[in-house]
Amino acid sequence: MAKKVLVTGMSGLIGGALRRQMEGRYELSALNRSEVEGVVCHRGDIGDLDAIQPAFEGKDVVVHLAAKIARSEGAWEELLAPNIIGTYNVFEASRRAGVKRVVFASSGAVVGSYEKVEPYKALAEGRYGELPNSWDKLDQHSPVRPADLYGCSKVWGETLARYFYEAFGMSMICLRIGAVRPNDRPETDRQFSIWSSQGDITRLLEACVEAPESVKYDVFYGVSNNKWSYRDMSHAKDVLGFTPQDVAEDFR
Secondary structure (H helix, E strand, O other), X not given: OOOEEEEEOOOOHXXXXXXXXXXXXXXXXXXXXXXXXXXEEEEOOOOOHHHHHHHHOOOOEEEEOOOOOOOOOOOHHHHHHHHHHHHHHHHHHHHHHOOOXXXXXXXXXXXXXXXXXXXXXXXXXXXXXXXXXXXXXXXOOOOOOOOOXXXXXXXXXXXXXXXXXXXXXXEEEEEEEOEOOOOOOOOOOOHHHHEOOHHHHHHHHHHHHOOOOOOOEEEEEEOOOOOOOOEOOHHHHHHHOOOOOOOHHHHO
C-alpha cells in the first residue's frame, strides 16, 4: 500500500518539486490556501486549526512546507499566524488524526548568525583565499544562532517538534533547508555555500518520509554537495542513507 502523504504548501517552489519527485509512488494530497490541480486538495489557512483538521484524517505522514516566505526583514505580525500558530496547528492536527510522522521544513536561518564570525563569514562572502585548510561544520548539536525573526520562528518549530515527540511519541523530523532557487542554481557567493538543488532537497524530504520507525526526533541539514559548505551532511547519510548528488561549483 502506498503511503498517504499530506503536503502543506504544495503550490510553493519546494512543494511543487516534491510533488514531481513523489507523484505516482505515494498517495499525495495537499493542504493549501489555493487550489492545487491534479491532487486531492483541502483548501484552508493553517492559522485555523478547526478548518484544516479534515485534511489530516487517515494520513501516514505530513510534510509541512507551508510558512511565511523567508525574508530577513519579515515582521513579527507577518510571521505569527503562519510560522508560529500555523506550525502548532499542523502538529496538533497531525496528533489528533493519529499521523505517525511529521517532516517539518525548518531552515538554515536557525544558524544564520554564524555567518557574522570567521570562517563562516568568509565562506558566505566568497573570500576563499582567506580560509584555513579546513573548518568545523555545523551539525545537529551546534547551538542555534538565528539572525532574524524568521530564523527564530523556525527555532520555535524545531522546539515544538521536540515537545510533540516527547509528549506524544510522534516521529518529528526537522529539515534545515538551504537556498532552493526557482532557476535551480546558486546566484550569489553565499549561495555557493548554502545552495540546495531542487532534486537534492526533494530526495532528502523523501528520505525523511521513508526513515526507519526508530527515527523519532532528529534534525538534518539540507544542502547540496557544496565545496564551500559549512553545514554538515554526514548525519543525513548516517541516519537516512542520503548523500546529495548536485554540486554548486558546477555553476561557476
